[in-house]
Every structure is written in structure tokens, then in C-alpha cells.
Amino acid sequence: MSSTSHLRSLNINNINPHVKEAKYAVRGELAVRSEEYRAKLAKGNAGLPFEKIISANIGNPQQLDQKPITFFRQVLSLLEYPPLLEHEDVLLNQLGYKSDVLERARWLLKTIGSVGAYSASPGAVGIKDSVARFIEERDGHPSDPKDIYLSAGASSGVNTLLHVICSSPNTGVLVPIPQYPLYTASLAVLDAKCVPYYLDESKGWGTDLEAIKTAYKKAVAEGTDVRAIVIINPGNPTGASLAEEDVKAVIEFAAQEKLVVMADEVYQTNVFIGKFHSFKGVLRNLQKEDPEKYKYVELASLHSVSKGMVGECGHRGGYFELVGFDPEVVEQIYKFVSISLCAPVIGQCLVELMVNPPKEGQPSYPLYKQEWDGIFSGLKKRATALYEAFQEMEGVECQVPQGSMYLFPTINLPAKAVEAAKKEGRSPDEFYAFRLLDATGVCVVPGAGFGQKENTLHFRTTFLAPGTEWVGRITKFHKDFMEEFR
Amino acid sequence: MSSTSHLRSLNINNINPHVKEAKYAVRGELAVRSEEYRAKLAKGNAGLPFEKIISANIGNPQQLDQKPITFFRQVLSLLEYPPLLEHEDVLLNQLGYKSDVLERARWLLKTIGSVGAYSASPGAVGIKDSVARFIEERDGHPSDPKDIYLSAGASSGVNTLLHVICSSPNTGVLVPIPQYPLYTASLAVLDAKCVPYYLDESKGWGTDLEAIKTAYKKAVAEGTDVRAIVIINPGNPTGASLAEEDVKAVIEFAAQEKLVVMADEVYQTNVFIGKFHSFKGVLRNLQKEDPEKYKYVELASLHSVSKGMVGECGHRGGYFELVGFDPEVVEQIYKFVSISLCAPVIGQCLVELMVNPPKEGQPSYPLYKQEWDGIFSGLKKRATALYEAFQEMEGVECQVPQGSMYLFPTINLPAKAVEAAKKEGRSPDEFYAFRLLDATGVCVVPGAGFGQKENTLHFRTTFLAPGTEWVGRITKFHKDFMEEFR
Ligand SMILES: Cc1ncc(COP(=O)(O)O)c(C=O)c1O
Ligand SMILES: Cc1ncc(COP(=O)(O)O)c(C=O)c1O
Numbered sequence: 013m014s015s016t017s018h019l020r021s022l023n024i025n026n027i028n029p030h031v032k033e034a035k036y037a038v039r040g041e042l043a044v045r046s047e048e049y050r051a052k053l054a055k056g057n058a059g060l061p062f063e064k065i066i067s068a069n070i071g072n073p074q075q076l077d078q079k080p081i082t083f084f085r086q087v088l089s090l091l092e093y094p095p096l097l098e099h100e101d102v103l104l105n106q107l108g109y110k111s112d113v114l115e116r117a118r119w120l121l122k123t124i125g126s127v128g129a130y131s132a133s134p135g136a137v138g139i140k141d142s143v144a145r146f147i148e149e150r151d152g153h154p155s156d157p158k159d160i161y162l163s164a165g166a167s168s169g170v171n172t173l174l175h176v177i178c179s180s181p182n183t184g185v186l187v188p189i190p191q192y193p194l195y196t197a198s199l200a201v202l203d204a205k206c207v208p209y210y211l212d213e214s215k216g217w218g219t220d221l222e223a224i225k226t227a228y229k230k231a232v233a234e235g236t237d238v239r240a241i242v243i244i245n246p247g248n249p250t251g252a253s254l255a256e257e258d259v260k261a262v263i264e265f266a267a268q269e270k271l272v273v274m275a276d277e278v279y280q281t282n283v284f285i286g287k288f289h290s291f292k293g294v295l296r297n298l299q300k301e302d303p304e305k306y307k308y309v310e311l312a313s314l315h316s317v318s319k320g321m322v323g324e325c326g327h328r329g330g331y332f333e334l335v336g337f338d339p340e341v342v343e344q345i346y347k348f349v350s351i352s353l354c355a356p357v358i359g360q361c362l363v364e365l366m367v368n369p370p371k372e373g374q375p376s377y378p379l380y381k382q383e384w385d386g387i388f389s390g391l392k393k394r395a396t397a398l399y400e401a402f403q404e405m406e407g408v409e410c411q412v413p414q415g416s417m418y419l420f421p422t423i424n425l426p427a428k429a430v431e432a433a434k435k436e437g438r439s440p441d442e443f444y445a446f447r448l449l450d451a452t453g454v455c456v457v458p459g460a461g462f463g464q465k466e467n468t469l470h471f472r473t474t475f476l477a478p479g480t481e482w483v484g485r486i487t488k489f490h491k492d493f494m495e496e497f498r
Numbered sequence: 499m500s501s502t503s504h505l506r507s508l509n510i511n512n513i514n515p516h517v518k519e520a521k522y523a524v525r526g527e528l529a530v531r532s533e534e535y536r537a538k539l540a541k542g543n544a545g546l547p548f549e550k551i552i553s554a555n556i557g558n559p560q561q562l563d564q565k566p567i568t569f570f571r572q573v574l575s576l577l578e579y580p581p582l583l584e585h586e587d588v589l590l591n592q593l594g595y596k597s598d599v600l601e602r603a604r605w606l607l608k609t610i611g612s613v614g615a616y617s618a619s620p621g622a623v624g625i626k627d628s629v630a631r632f633i634e635e636r637d638g639h640p641s642d643p644k645d646i647y648l649s650a651g652a653s654s655g656v657n658t659l660l661h662v663i664c665s666s667p668n669t670g671v672l673v674p675i676p677q678y679p680l681y682t683a684s685l686a687v688l689d690a691k692c693v694p695y696y697l698d699e700s701k702g703w704g705t706d707l708e709a710i711k712t713a714y715k716k717a718v719a720e721g722t723d724v725r726a727i728v729i730i731n732p733g734n735p736t737g738a739s740l741a742e743e744d745v746k747a748v749i750e751f752a753a754q755e756k757l758v759v760m761a762d763e764v765y766q767t768n769v770f771i772g773k774f775h776s777f778k779g780v781l782r783n784l785q786k787e788d789p790e791k792y793k794y795v796e797l798a799s800l801h802s803v804s805k806g807m808v809g810e811c812g813h814r815g816g817y818f819e820l821v822g823f824d825p826e827v828v829e830q831i832y833k834f835v836s837i838s839l840c841a842p843v844i845g846q847c848l849v850e851l852m853v854n855p856p857k858e859g860q861p862s863y864p865l866y867k868q869e870w871d872g873i874f875s876g877l878k879k880r881a882t883a884l885y886e887a888f889q890e891m892e893g894v895e896c897q898v899p900q901g902s903m904y905l906f907p908t909i910n911l912p913a914k915a916v917e918a919a920k921k922e923g924r925s926p927d928e929f930y931a932f933r934l935l936d937a938t939g940v941c942v943v944p945g946a947g948f949g950q951k952e953n954t955l956h957f958r959t960t961f962l963a964p965g966t967e968w969v970g971r972i973t974k975f976h977k978d979f980m981e982e983f984r
Contacts, residue, residue, distance in 0.1 A: 326843030
């Protein structure tokens with residue numbers, strides 16, 4: 013206890029213990045050190061053995077190479093300053109805005125009023141309409157705007173859903189391991205139980221129904237009230253993209269055991285191999301085949317403007333769609349979101365633009381398509397380059413990149429490195445990641461931050477950073493590291 | 499229990515009971531009915547006895563009359579679409595942007611990179627610098643950017659702080675009654691105790707130190723671990739603006755009892771009588787006078803872009819400043835905010851513009867000043883008109899408007915009205931508010947939504963709606979209502 017703790021109301025020993033328990037490594041000590049290095053470099057400090065920090069720890073596309081989509085940002089500029097619309101001639105003939113940009117801005121302004129006004133708590137009605145139409149087209153099944161809730165990024169949607177689901181320390185939620193730590197952190201804060209189920213690294217990090225069942229049964233046997241299952245597809249940190257059969261299997265299991273399915277689909281456009289299968293679409297197909305069995309499946313699927321070719325993290329836009337929820341429960345969700353008033357309205361508008369982009373034949377389409385394709389192929393190229401580099405690194409095993417923005421290789425470290433880590437009071441993967449940062453300026457996240465099977469070690473890196481020079485830096489570091497601790 | 503509740507995972511009886519307990523009337527049943535009326539009117543339904551809905555229930559300036567400040571929005575338009583900055587000539591000579599708009603946008607872009615990138619979790623460093631300088635100038639005392647946390651509106655700041663403060667069902671937080679229901683709702687969700695202290699209606703809704711002490715002592719005697727006191731100044735729903743002596747008294751009490759002071763100062767520019775006294779400024783003065791006594795006072799003060807002449811609710815920008823907190827507690831606050839990644843970056847930029855507006859002599863200053871003064875005097879004028887109308891209404895007593903955006907008159911209703919309300923299963927103030935909405939289209943919030951002393955009735959109305967015609971509608975309704983139930 014610090015010596016002044018009795019002088020204040022709050023100290024580390026009396027604040028909310030559940031906040032204390034929560035872990036969120038993506039922005040933890042390593043990230044903080046990388047920012048310190050960045051500040052040093054900005055001041056011209058030459059004492060460091062690198063010239064640039066590569067933030068491969070966060071899926072933050074526009075912090076790195078990714079440029080915003082022109083159509084999106086042009087519309088947003090008009091929403092922020094609508095008097096520009098009185099200068100149609102200047103916009104069209106001098107500033108390169110196309111007519112569909114102006115039309116969209118006018119329509120959005122009609123729908124929302126001002127981006128400076130609170131919207132309805134679940135989001136602006138017109139925008140929810142667009143989201144529903146997008147889902148309909150994506151899945152080939154109807155979607156009702158009343159079931160759409162616009163949120164401040166998917167993070168806030170997850171927060172809402174878990175708040176309603178978790179009713180006591182005995183509530184359990186099945187969470188994939190490795191996972192994006194938002195889930196374990198939120199469950200910790202809510203004082204509920206994370207029921208981990210392991211993804212199958214040997215099968216490209218796919219879901220393993222047996223593993224899910226085992227985890228579920230064990231938890232139930234221990235008296236846990238398991239209520240929901242989280243699926244991240246495409247996966248973070250794993251980069252996996254689920255086959256339709258895997259999605260089906262999860263839904264069937266959820267129907268059997270009456271579990272809410274939370275489908276985190278923020279990477280739905282980041283798919284390099286095969287195609288994306290939405291939980292909503294697959295559920296509706298199953299419901300057609302066997303209405304009785306699947307009638308009451310509760311599904312919440314989440315999406316975001318932060319990822320994919322949109323990459324607009326800073327705008328904090330997202331939505332979730334509710335399917336099959338009890339209307340009385342939905343009422344409580346409505347009330348809960350109303351307490352924080354509404355999601356950022358500019359972020360809501362960006363959701364609209366994401367789900368309703370320029371279509372073929374419209375003036376903004378050619379540039380939109382070119383930008384979209386350019387980002388997509390750039391990501392794929394870098395994913396492949398990184399994957400190939402990992403293939404050549406001693407003791408490193410990496411699954412083929414299928415989707416999302418990450419690779420999550422296994423690292424087999426020498427016993428001496430494990431010992432050296434112990435001496436520093438760090439886990440070996442943490443130790444490795446700190447060494448990597450200190451030597452190269454490349455910031456990754458140790459596997460421990462996402463969870464990993466006992467006696468395995470990993471790290472997660474994004475493949476967003478421009479160029480491939482930094483990949484070479486990792487390769488060289490790794491070689492030296494292995495030499496040092498052999 | 500609904501007949502299907504056994505078929506699903508979640509039903510009203512098994513979800514989080516603390517979410518269920520939370521009440522948030524500002525966006526409750528009345529607001530929902532007013533939106534239904536609005537939709538009917540939009541479809542040309544002539545069955546209603548009014549032509550327009552007046553949303554006097556929410557402090558949402560831009561939904562009503564208030565226009566955004568030009569300088570702010572011009573800068574934001576450039577941040578959304580930076581290529582506009584390559585057309586300096588067009589911006590300056592054809593679109594009416596001033597040179598300081600371009601400068602500010604360039605500076606912000608340098609500071610944040612892209613508004614589409616996540617910032618550091620507590621906010622972009624350069625923006626926190628501006629906030630600290632603003633506080634310094636406002637208070638005449640230093641402020642450290644490290645103590646500033648940018649948030650998604652003040653709502654999210656309150657959520658963060660209460661999450662850290664509340665550690666068990668036994669934690670108590672002193673909350674003024676009447677209050678903005680964010681506080682009671684958040685405490686309910688966190689399963690902590692609201693310790694109500696009544697504001698003194700007879701003294702313009704000022705704080706009454708005796709009432710605070712009594713509430714505190716009672717709670718402590720009951721075994722509650724009272725840790726913090728919330729002050730809303732200027733007040734919502736009360737419209738009060740505290741004198742310096744009142745602020746001092748609260749701080750002295752907090753120092754004595756070791757309570758965290760949560761100063762909700764989102765209405766700090768909405769002051770019509772006297773001037774605003776920030777808790778931070780007054781605390782620093784007290785610390786100069788008596789360093790020993792005030793050394794460890796923990797203060798969190800909150801501000802927002804939503805209110806005042808800025809009125810940019812939809813942008814979800816805000817900040818809180820921490821003073822005197824234990825560094826280990828601060829670390830937990832940092833971690834907690836990192837779980838939701840960061841506040842909306844465009845909202846962060848708007849915070850920067852709010853705290854660092856055009857200064858005298860700068861090109862955008864004249865228009866800025868004109869807009870600011872226009873909004874301020876418009877609000878004051880309407881507050882006065884409304885106040886005067888209440889003065890003339892039978893059984894209505896209203897305090898002189900001092901600040902914020904609301905009036906909160908007492909309504910003395912006839913016994914017959916109270917009985918009629920009972921028959922409908924409503925409290926009399928709710929009954930009155932529904933009748934008012936049905937008859938006039940004016941939506942207010944019954945006093946019950948904020949808390950009120952037993953056997954008193956109130957309603958809260960904003961004075962944001964344009965014109966004063968709607969005030970006349972209230973007057974007429976009230977007369978008829980009193981006649982009907984006399
Ligand atoms: C799987 C997953 N879900 C949700 C999020 C939250 O993103 P946001 O809140 O920006 O939408 C992220 C962010 O990295 C993520 O990786
Ligand atoms: C007293 C008070 N605090 C906080 C808020 C939250 O505002 P925001 O989250 O938009 O900053 C409000 C909104 O009405 C308020 O009245």
C-alpha cells in the first residue's frame with residue numbers, strides 16, 4: 013500500500029477490483045514503451061538502433077499506410093460544413109467532388125438533421141434502414157431496421173451486449189482462445205466468467221466443435237450458467253476465416269444448448285481465401301431447413317467501420333443486429349444504450365457510407381473501386397510477404413493467412429531464452445516482444461495478451477505497415493535472438 | 499414470464515438485474531410517444547391538435563434552433579477531407595474560409611495524423627495540451643496535459659470514473675436531487691448506492707451544505723462506504739449556478755471526509771447571472787490558502803462539446819481532468835479507457851476547437867464572436883420568456899434562470915388531477931406531462947425522472963426551441979388542465 017493511501021478516498025486496494033482484474037495488453041506496457049521511443053526519435057535521439065517505430069500491435073490502418081476512401085471523406089466534409097453544398101459549381105468543377113457525393117450528403121442531412129445533434133439512441137432511422145438493406149443483399153434474407161443498433165465502434169456494441177447478458181459472477185460466456193482481449197477484459201469488469209474454448213491451430217485456427225463442447229460441459233459441470241458464445245470471424249488475432257460448415261456447427265450447438273451467439277464480424281471484408289459466411293445468413297438458411305429447431309436462436313452480429321478497406325477506426329462507428337431476442341430483453345438493451353445518449357453521428361454516417369457505397373455506373377464508383385481494390389491487394393501482398401518470412405524463420409510456425417489483419421505465429425524459443433525471461437519476471441513471449449521492440453522498433457503483442465494453450469508461445473503482428481523492409485528487420489532480429497540464447 | 503422465455507437463453511427475469519433497475523426517463527415512454535407523433539405529422543396526419551413537436555425534453559441544441567459555429571465546422575470539413583487544403587485559393591476566395599481555419603486544420607492534422615486512426619486511449623497529445631492551456635487560462639492555475647482524458651462526451655467520462663470508484667454494493671456516491679439521471683442510472687448498473695442529497699429549491703436550487711452533511715452521516719451510519727460527491731454546476735435540471743462560497747463549502751466538506759469530487763461542469767458557459775466558478779480553480783485557491791488541509795483532495799472535473807454555445811452533442815466530445823488522484827488509481831483509469839480504444843477523434847478535435855477558439859484579431863474572430871453572442875442572448879431571452887410565462891401560471895413556481903439550458907418549475911396540481919393520474923397508474927407529474935404532449939406537442943420530462951422531494955411535483959423543460967409561440971401553447975394547456983381538474 014502506498015504511504016499516502018490513507019489520505020485519499022481511492023487507492024489501488026479499494027477501487028473496483030474487477031476493473032483491476034481486467035487485462036488489455038494491446039495498449040499495455042509494450043505499447044507505452046514504443047510510444048516513448050517514438051517521442052525520442054521525434055526529438056532526434058540517435059541512441060536507438062532504429063529510425064522508425066512500426067506499430068504492428070494495433071489494427072489501426074490509417075495510422076500506417078492506408079488512405080481513407082475518397083467518396084466517404086468527401087461526403088463527411090459536406091456533412092460537417094453543409095454551406096459547402098451551396099457552392100455546387102465549385103465542388104463539381106474545381107474540387108473534384110462528383111454529383112453522387114453531393115446527393116448522398118443532402119440525403120444524409122435530411123435524415124439526420126445536423127451531425128451536431130444527438131440522434132435517437134439506437135441510431136438515426138434512415139441509417140438503420142441502409143444497414144438493413146445491406147444485410148439483406150449480403151445474406152439474401154430480410155433484415156428489419158428495428159433490429160439494428162448503431163454503436164460507437166463494435167467495442168461499444170460488445171459492451172452493451174455483455175452488460176445485458178451477464179447477471180452474476182456465475183454467468184459464463186464461451187470465448188475463443190486466442191481472442192481479441194476486449195472480451196476477457198469486459199467479462200472481468202462485469203465480474204462474469206470467461207469460459208475459454210481453444211481454437212485449433214493445426215487447422216488454421218478454425219473452431220473445433222469438440223473443444224467447444226468440452227469447455228461448455230466442463231463449465232456447466234462446475235455450476236456455471238453458460239449463456240453465450242463469442243465467435244470472431246474472421247479471427248483476431250488468428251487471421252482465420254471460417255468455412256460455412258464451421259458456422260453451421262456453432263449455430264447448431266447454440267440452438268441445442270440455448271446460447272446467445274455473439275458473432276464479431278468486424279473483419280468481414282478482410283477475407284483472402286474463400287468467402288465470408290455471415291452468421292445471420294447461415295442462421296436464416298438453417299431456419300428454412302428446420303424452422304422448429306432454429307426458431308429461437310438468439311444472434312447478435314457486430315460490424316464496424318474500423319477495419320476492412322474502410323479502416324476508419326478513429327470515427328468509432330459500428331452496429332449490431334439482433335435476431336431472435338425476447339422483446340422484453342430488447343427493451344432493456346434500448347434503455348441501456350439510451351443512458352449514453354447515442355453513437356457519434358458522423359460515425360453513424362460513415363456506417364451508412366460503408367454499407368451503401370457507390371454502385372457500378374455511379375460517378376464515384378471508378379475511383380472507389382480502384383481505391384478499394386488497391387487496399388485489398390496491398391493487404392494481401394503484405395500478408396503473404398510476412399507469412400513467407402515467417403516460413404523461413406527458425407522455430408517459427410505460421411498458418412496461411414486467410415483473413416483479418418493479423419498473423420499469429422507460434423514461436424519455439426530456446427530454453428535459455430525462457431530462463432532469461434523468468435529472471436526478468438516476464439513470460440517468454442513478452443520477453444521476446446520487448447527484445448524485438450528494443451532492437452528493431454517493431455511493436456507486436458505477445459501471445460499472452462490474447463490467450464494461448466499452455467506451453468505454447470506466439471505473437472501477433474498486423475500486416476498493415478507499408479513496405480516490407482520492417483519484415484527484414486524482424487527476420488534479422490530473430491536470427492540474432494536465436495543465436496544469443498541457443 | 500412470457501410464454502417463450504424458457505426457449506431462449508435470455509429473458510427479462512434472468513438478464514442483468516442492475517441494468518433492469520436503471521432508469522433513464524429523458525428518453526423514456528414520453529419521448530417515444532413524441533417521436534410517434536412526429537412521424538404521424540410527417541405523414542400529414544391531421545388528427546392531432548398541433549402541427550409540430552417541440553422536443554423540450556432533451557438538451558439537444560442543434561436539433562432545434564441552434565446553428566453550429568462556422569469556424570468549428572469549417573475546420574472539421576478540412577479534417578474529414580484534407581485534400582481540400584490543396585485548394586487554398588478556392589477555400590479562401592470562393593468558399594469563405596479564413597486563413598486561420600486552414601492553419602488550424604493543418605496543425606490538427608499534424609497532431610493527430612488522420613481522424614480515421616485510433617488515437618492514444620486518453621486522447622491525442624496535442625489536443626490534451628490545448629485543454630490544459632484552456633484550464634490554465636480559465637482558472638489562473640497550472641494544468642498538466644497528463645491529467646486530461648478525452649472522452650466520448652461527458653457521459654463516457656462519468657462512466658469511466660464511476661466504474662473505478664464503485665467497488666461493491668456498499669459503495670455510496672452522493673448525488674444531488676434533482677439530478678441528471680446519468681448518475682443514478684450508472685450507479686444502478688454498477689450496483690452501487692446512490693446517496694441522495696436534496697438541493698434547496700427555495701434558494702434557487704443551490705447546494706445546501708447541511709443537507710449534504712445529513713445525507714452523508716445517515717449513509718455512513720447505515721454502513722455505506724461513501725466515496726464521492728457529484729456536483730452538477732450549472733445545474734441540470736435545475737438551472738442553478740453556484741456561488742463561489744458554495745463551491746468552497748463542498749470542497750471543504752470533501753477534504754474533511756475524504757470524498758472524491760466529481761464536478762460535472764458541462765454547462766460552464768451557460769451562465770446568465772454572476773459568473774462560473776470552476777471546482778478546479780476554487781480548489782487551487784484553497785490549496786494556496788491552506789496547503790495541508792487540501793493537499794490530497796481528489797477532483798475529477800468534466801466538460802463536453804455538447805452544451806453551451808458549441809452545442810455539438812452528436813459529435814460525442816468531452817474531457818475530464820484528474821487532480822490529486824493516486825498514481826496507481828490513475829493507471830487503472832488509463833487501462834479502463836484503453837479497453838474501448840479511444841474517444842471519437844473528430845470529437846476530440848472539436849474539444850480542441852472549443853477550448854481554443856479564434857482570438858481577437860484573428861480572421862475568424864468577428865464571425866465567431868457574433869455567432870457566440872447571438873446564441874447566448876437567444877438562450878437568455880427564451881429563458882426569460884419562459885420564466886415569465888411560468889410566473890403567470892396558476893400553481894406554478896419557478897426559480898429565476900441562472901444557467902444551463904433548463905427550467906424546473908414546481909407544479910401544484912389539483913387533487914382531482916392527482917386522482918386521475920393514479921387511475922392511469924402514473925405519477926401526477928407524468929400524467930401532466932403526457933397530457934401536455936397530447937394537447938400541444940410539447941415534450942417535457944416529469945420531475946420524477948430527475949428525483950424530487952416527496953410531495954412535490956415538477957417538470958423540466960429546455961428553453962432551446964425557437965420562438966415563443968410554444969410557450970403560449972403551454973400556458974393555454976395549463977389553464978385548461980387546471981379548469982378540468984379543479
Ligand atoms: C475482433 C474485434 N472486435 C472488435 C474490435 C473493436 O473495434 P471498434 O470498436 O473500433 O469497432 C476490434 C478492434 O480491433 C477487433 O479486432
Ligand atoms: C449534467 C450533464 N452531464 C453530462 C451530460 C452528458 O452529455 P454528453 O455525454 O453529450 O457530453 C449531460 C447531457 O445532457 C448533462 O446534462
